[in-house]
Amino acid sequence: MFFDLGSSKKKQLKEYYDMVIIGGGPAGVAAGIYAVQGGIKPLIIEKDLDGGQINLTEYVENYPGFKSISGEELAEKMGEHAKEFGVEFHYGEVINVDFSKDEKIISLDDGSIVKSKTVLIATGATPRKLGVPGEKEFAGRGVSYCATCDGHFFKNQKVAVIGGGNTAVEEALYLSKIAKEVYIIHRRDKLRADKIYQDKAFNTENIKFIWNSVVKEIKGDKKVQQLVLENRETGEVTNFDVDGVFVFVGLLPVTQLFKDKIALDDYGYIITDEHRETNVKGVFAAGDVIQKELRQIITAAADGAIAASFAVREYFN
């Protein structure tokens, strides 16, 4: 049992900040720290919890300095670190941005508006959907995208995990401690996940694999009961009984708000230069939301640091 203290003391929002950072994950937190270090006043706007997606990870084992740390703890530590450094946090959701003038305007869902000279977008990513019939209908009825949140509803039941990357395999390992059987269903004949996770999964008795298969449809009555699978090699279509299905087939960047305001690539990721600046002067982006090769906590933090230190040099000194 743990006890999360949540957001810090509420402070009255000021009208203006040197840098508004949208998102309090590792990218946003690192940027906040580097901004304060550079002598400017940043505000981090976070809609849920400090640390962002880190909170969804059971253990983080590849962030230097922490051999093994729970996602919640690392997330909390990051928030604490930034706050002790003097970074101001506000909890709410950004619902509109105006980047058209030198002074940027950010509107929040609680009705408040803040202005800033620079903005850092660190909104991260959310799980990508499969896009098959039944997925939407059974969302919250056996289709889930968050094992940490929903795993316990499938105690001693049979669940499927769709995907073969690090997240899919990590989540399968988490679920294997709760569910009776976990089936990893992957479109290829081998996993894409890092070897350490693969080894763990292959050595877990109640994790089983269905290779070369894709989900064509999710079926059920009131809840998920069956997946329609197609074998990509043989073309054979089979029905597979499950109680729940967890989808981890990649990420979707959270960039809906920024469409037509800054340049995005075909997948919706924000395009930045080497300083993590977007095509709009004074608007930066960092972390999972940008176009890049490796999306990890450490690369998110690095992006944030690069963006904030450049912003300080370019726009404030």
Place this chain on the structure above:
Amino acid sequence: MEKLLDEKTLEQVRDLLGEMKGRVRIILFEKENCEYCDVTKQLYTELKEGVENIDLDVHHIDSPIAEEYNIDKTLAPATVILASNGSDLGVRFYGIPSGHEFSTLLQDLILLSKNGEVELSEDTVNKLKTINKKMRLRVFVTPTCPYCPRAVLSAHQAAMINENINGEMVEANEFYEISMKHNVSSVPHTVIEVFENGEWVVKGEFIGAYPEPNFVEEVLKAVEG
């Protein structure tokens, strides 16, 4: 029993709750053979002893006092928190507010110490105030769900600004039957019910933590429906 909140955590809690403006009263309803009743009582006792401005009453869930507060007797431990002026603004927790929900509890204590001075936009407040039907917002959560506190806090704040509304957290792991009844398998899952002809009728539901305007929209849609 070992302490739930160590001294360092308690110190941080004291710091956060330094914002409280008056005393608030936590009322816990418990019963026998209840997995989480004792630990919930321990949590509140540690808060009461470690923090200023918190009073605690403990009653049996079958006591007449539970009826006064319209407590669902099938769901123990049940918690009511009264505002500092002693009024019941409809804030309920069914199950233990542990994990990420502990943060919701702390926020509630602060808001209720200011007699329900909510942190919502004027537009949201005005819209929610128009509701003249008795309704309850039941937010199903798990303690490990990072998105859940926001959904619960929305429901609780709606309760604070309109006496017709109750906002209830329901810890889904503890209450299997009612979770199954509403087909809960992803959290946060908010069930919106209206009291009609002597019973609660489900009028709407949504999954996920919605931004304020969308939350209000869902609630209003349910009232009209």
